[in-house]
Amino acid sequence: MSNATSAPTNAAALPEGWEMVVGLEVHVELDTATKLFSGSPNRFGDDPNTHIDPVTLGLPGALPVLNRKAVELAIRLGLALNCTVQSCTFHRKNYFYPDLPKAYQISQYDQPLNVDGFLMLPGDVRIGVERAHLEEDTGKSTHFGGSSGRIHGSDYSLVDFNRAGVPLVEIVSRPDIRTSDQARQYVNELRSILVAIGASDAKMEEGSMRVDVNVSVRRPGEPFGTRCEIKNVNSVRAVGRAIDYEARRQIQEIESGGTIRQETRHWDDAEGRTHTLRAKEDADDYRYFLEPDLVLLDPDREWVESIRTSLPVLPAARRAALAALVGIDKESEAAYVLVERGQDDYVAEVVRAGGEAGRAVVYVQQAFAEEGAKPRVPAADISALTVLERDGKVTATQAKTILAEIVLNGGGDAATIAKDKGFEALDTSAVESMVDAAIAAQPDAWAKYCNGEEKAMGALVGAVMKTSQGKADGKVVTAILQARRSK
Amino acid sequence: MSFPTVAQLARDIREGKVTASAVLEEHLKRVDERESEIHAFNLVTAENARAAAVEVDRAVQAGKPLGPLAGVPIALKDNMCTRGIETTCSSKILEGWKPPYDATVVTKLREAGAVIVGKTNLDEFAMGSSTENSAFGPTRNPLDTSRVPGGSSGGSAAAVAAGFAAASLGSDTGGSIRQPAALCGLVGVKPTYGVVSRYGLVAFASSLDQIGPFTHTVEDAALVMESIAGHDPMDSTSLLQPAPSLLSVLDQGVQGMRIGRVVDMPEGSEPDVLERLDAAFAALKERGAAIVDVKLPSLQFGLTAYYLVAPAEASSNLARYDGVRYGMRVDAPDLNAMYAATRSQGFGAEVKRRIMLGTYALSAGYYDAYYGKALKVRRLIADDFAKAYQSCDVVLTPTSPSVAFPFGDKTADPLAMYLCDVFTIPTNLAGHAAMSVPFGTGAHSLPVGVQVLAPALGEATMFRVAAELERAR
Numbered sequence: 001m002s003n004a005t006s007a008p009t010n011a012a013a014l015p016e017g018w019e020m021v022v023g024l025e026v027h028v029e030l031d032t033a034t035k036l037f038s039g040s041p042n043r044f045g046d047d048p049n050t051h052i053d054p055v056t057l058g059l060p061g062a063l064p065v066l067n068r069k070a071v072e073l074a075i076r077l078g079l080a081l082n083c084t085v086q087s088c089t090f091h092r093k094n095y096f097y098p099d100l101p102k103a104y105q106i107s108q109y110d111q112p113l114n115v116d117g118f119l120m121l122p123g124d125v126r127i128g129v130e131r132a133h134l135e136e137d138t139g140k141s142t143h144f145g146g147s148s149g150r151i152h153g154s155d156y157s158l159v160d161f162n163r164a165g166v167p168l169v170e171i172v173s174r175p176d177i178r179t180s181d182q183a184r185q186y187v188n189e190l191r192s193i194l195v196a197i198g199a200s201d202a203k204m205e206e207g208s209m210r211v212d213v214n215v216s217v218r219r220p221g222e223p224f225g226t227r228c229e230i231k232n233v234n235s236v237r238a239v240g241r242a243i244d245y246e247a248r249r250q251i252q253e254i255e256s257g258g259t260i261r262q263e264t265r266h267w268d269d270a271e272g273r274t275h276t277l278r279a280k281e282d283a284d285d286y287r288y289f290l291e292p293d294l295v296l297l298d299p300d301r302e303w304v305e306s307i308r309t310s311l312p313v314l315p316a317a318r319r320a321a322l323a324a325l326v327g328i329d330k331e332s333e334a335a336y337v338l339v340e341r342g343q344d345d346y347v348a349e350v351v352r353a354g355g356e357a358g359r360a361v362v363y364v365q366q367a368f369a370e371e372g373a374k375p376r377v378p379a380a381d382i383s384a385l386t387v388l389e390r391d392g393k394v395t396a397t398q399a400k401t402i403l404a405e406i407v408l409n410g411g412g413d414a415a416t417i418a419k420d421k422g423f424e425a426l427d428t429s430a431v432e433s434m435v436d437a438a439i440a441a442q443p444d445a446w447a448k449y450c451n452g453e454e455k456a457m458g459a460l461v462g463a464v465m466k467t468s469q470g471k472a473d474g475k476v477v478t479a480i481l482q483a484r485r486s487k
Numbered sequence: 488m489s490f491p492t493v494a495q496l497a498r499d500i501r502e503g504k505v506t507a508s509a510v511l512e513e514h515l516k517r518v519d520e521r522e523s524e525i526h527a528f529n530l531v532t533a534e535n536a537r538a539a540a541v542e543v544d545r546a547v548q549a550g551k552p553l554g555p556l557a558g559v560p561i562a563l564k565d566n567m568c569t570r571g572i573e574t575t576c577s578s579k580i581l582e583g584w585k586p587p588y589d590a591t592v593v594t595k596l597r598e599a600g601a602v603i604v605g606k607t608n609l610d611e612f613a614m615g616s617s618t619e620n621s622a623f624g625p626t627r628n629p630l631d632t633s634r635v636p637g638g639s640s641g642g643s644a645a646a647v648a649a650g651f652a653a654a655s656l657g658s659d660t661g662g663s664i665r666q667p668a669a670l671c672g673l674v675g676v677k678p679t680y681g682v683v684s685r686y687g688l689v690a691f692a693s694s695l696d697q698i699g700p701f702t703h704t705v706e707d708a709a710l711v712m713e714s715i716a717g718h719d720p721m722d723s724t725s726l727l728q729p730a731p732s733l734l735s736v737l738d739q740g741v742q743g744m745r746i747g748r749v750v751d752m753p754e755g756s757e758p759d760v761l762e763r764l765d766a767a768f769a770a771l772k773e774r775g776a777a778i779v780d781v782k783l784p785s786l787q788f789g790l791t792a793y794y795l796v797a798p799a800e801a802s803s804n805l806a807r808y809d810g811v812r813y814g815m816r817v818d819a820p821d822l823n824a825m826y827a828a829t830r831s832q833g834f835g836a837e838v839k840r841r842i843m844l845g846t847y848a849l850s851a852g853y854y855d856a857y858y859g860k861a862l863k864v865r866r867l868i869a870d871d872f873a874k875a876y877q878s879c880d881v882v883l884t885p886t887s888p889s890v891a892f893p894f895g896d897k898t899a900d901p902l903a904m905y906l907c908d909v910f911t912i913p914t915n916l917a918g919h920a921a922m923s924v925p926f927g928t929g930a931h932s933l934p935v936g937v938q939v940l941a942p943a944l945g946e947a948t949m950f951r952v953a954a955e956l957e958r959a960r
Contacts, residue, residue, distance in 0.1 A: 060689040103806030287849035292694035
């Protein structure tokens with residue numbers, strides 16, 4: 001990565017005196033039974049062109065009828081993003097493409113359903129949400145032959161209209177994001193919210209969540225620079241990489257005397273770089289106008305309030321509640337992981353059953369990755385294990401072995417397993433004599449340790465563990481060694 | 488020439504005086520005799536119609552309940568989808584296309600027992616006022632075959648005027664039912680926007696299009712309207728209203744009603760047409776109505792606004808004919824060339840003209856000056872009507888400034904053709920109801936229609952006045 005044309009791709013800080021300005025446009029497929037304007041199933045992965053009807057195919061004379069469930073899910077999302085839900089209209093966005101059956105997409109334009117919300121990121125960073133509006137998805141084109149994978153130059157193309165008319169919400173952030181980490185956090189948090197409120201499965205790999213990135217750079221305090229939009233960003237990791245690459249590219253361009261053209265760029269994940277897709281002057285004129293086949297959508301207040309009441313506790317609040325309960329940082333990895341998996345309630349159950357909070361968090365985080373929000377293991381079993389370890393009846397290592405057994409069997413009594421495995425914790429006097437034996441056997445290591453070489457302790461602890469066949473508690477051994485040294 | 492009415496036929500069939508099959512054969516016989524001259528139809532569905540008639544006859548014999556239109560032969564404008572039956576909009580681009588579904592009006596007609604005899608000719612995609620823009624050749628006016636039947640629903644009008652069907656359905660975006668009704672001596676109704684479902688009507692300009700009937704009498708129009716109107720969950724712009732009750736008001740007369748006369752009416756009508764309008768006012772006054780002068784100052788801008796709004800919507804509605812999924816495709820080396828070749832060869836000149844007009848009106852930098860301004864005019868016209876209807880119940884105008892004109896008379900000058908609709912267009916822009924009623928003859932002894940305009944959902948009032956005009960004729 002030494003030549004000048006290939007910008008660095010690691011997430012290190014930008015060159016001194018530069019700041020990136022990032023906004024995200026996220027498209028999310030709503031988890032409805034049927035499409036936005038017709039009764040065909042909204043389902044991914046079936047045989048091509050099996051979920052079609054006159055409306056989906058844009059047959060002459062067919063008319064759209066708005067799916068109430070899609071509106072409800074979009075409102076749920078709007079409320080979860082602290083938006084104002086307002087009366088709104090639909091517009092036609094006109095352009096020709098084979099996977100756009102009517103040659104226009106029904107979308108929302110100057111009067112969207114949800115406006116003026118925000119999303120909180122770690123460190124109390126507030127990212128504005130300009131709007132979250134409803135629109136229909138296009139079909140899916142596959143191009144055969146040719147080298148570009150695009151329609152121009154291909155031998156032929158096939159279109160699958162199963163996706164055409166699937167309800168989407170487009171969530172447009174304000175240009176409030178300043179680092180690629182924040183961008184990734186934003187996408188992750190949005191996905192957590194979408195899953196939590198049941199609006200979408202939000203899978204980037206299946207395309208049910210798609211992210212377009214707008215990037216510009218400036219010197220802090222200056223007005224916004226010219227932005228480029230990056231498409232084909234297909235994973236959270238790619239979001240970060242694409243933003244970092246693009247910001248550096250723009251800075252290099254400006255510092256070498258160039259200017260940034262407003263354009264759409266394509267992220268090549270294998271090469272780790274963006275390249276020009278089309279310049280602004282080549283952009284389509286979409287000739288937006290009010291969709292005459294639909295009427296004003298004016299969600300009545302009572303309905304909106306009942307949707308608000310039905311919202312679950314959102315991930316941020318769940319992390320805070322878990323953090324308060326078990327005494328961890330609400331922005332810690334454990335808090336994110338457990339809430340993401342929906343296992344925060346389970347941890348709380350373990351604690352309520354008398355379990356030790358800190359250990360409960362560690363156990364569930366480490367051993368329940370494959371379990372869902374409702375693990376098969378009774379919370380009482382985990383609770384009992386934490387108590388056993390806390391009381392020094394088993395060592396941390398032994399506890400881990402017992403935990404694996406409990407998870408494997410979907411439950412089990414920790415004390416019985418400990419007994420079966422011969423995991424009786426050694427009493428302190430037995431450990432002390434083993435420590436003394438280790439010191440006697442390795443006088444060099446002991447001398448180094450006494451001279452402050454902490455690393456030398458490892459050999460002594462190892463010897464005790466070997467003698468005790470792993471039954472000695474490492475923490476107890478360390479404590480005895482420290483006590484001996486300070487005598 | 489006089490043909491049996493819908494009401495008569497339905498009654499006779501119900502009472503067993505005549506069979507639906509016999510009625511159908513009478514109509515098909517007239518088709519055999521004159522269709523090659525008139526060209527009312529793109530397709531005559533004789534076999535399906537015979538089967539439908541037999542079914543009605545069986546139901547009559549078995550004493551089963553019958554729909555209000557049982558056994559009545561009805562023709563459909565060829566821009567309404569019929570399941571498994573070619574629907575072309577008189578365009579090469581849709582030639583051979585068979586819809587997989589029925590339009591809501593078709594379903595309703597079938598439920599009412601109607602026998603559908605065929606699909607009628609029209610100006611391509613309903614764009615025109617003479618039916619000369621059909622890709623399959625013009626329709627002739629049965630009353631004078633050297634003249635046009637009007638348009639765009641000229642085939643539907645001619646089919647009824649020639650006795651090929653007892654009634655027909657047309658679509659009216661700027662006058663396409665009322666003007667041909669006037670030119671063929673028929674009753675033609677443009678219902679309030681949203682009263683009749685548009686589901687399955689191939690869109691020209693979605694915010695203006697509305698389906699309505701052609702009939703010989705006001706009573707027949709009421710009968711058909713009651714069968715095809717009413718809320719349809721498949722059309723989001725369909726009003727949450729049951730079908731209006733119209734037959735019951737036909738005998739109520741106009742005593743005490745206020746009839747508006749437009750004092751600032753657009754000029755250019757033939758003297759005979761204006762004379763018939765005056766006669767209509769006189770007749771209604773004589774029968775107890777008051778004539779009230781009203782002003783509709785924005786009416787003069789209606790034509791201009793219409794020729795921005797309608798083409799703008801059309802440019803979007805017709806973009807789907809791209810050769811990808813159905814209809815005509817002209818192969819070419821790449822996608823854009825295929826689009827261009829298909830659309831160049833598939834659409835006729837008038838359709839292309841309107842697509843270009845509409846695309847321009849919606850383009851960045853021009854939207855505000857053209858489409859945006861047209862929407863404002865649309866509101867002004869609605870406001871003017873609202874004011875006028877404070878002092879009157881209906882407004883009377885000519886339907887068409889002239890009687891039926893000869894072929895080729897206006898084809899060289901699109902603007903002259905557009906002026907045919909100067910009196911009918913404002914109703915569509917306002918979303919109101921209007922109908923044309925024959926009221927005597929003008930130049931060349933050709934029929935003249937008087938147009939009755941009513942506010943939104945004013946169908947009952949409108950039909951009362953129309954029925955009275957019919958009695959006074």
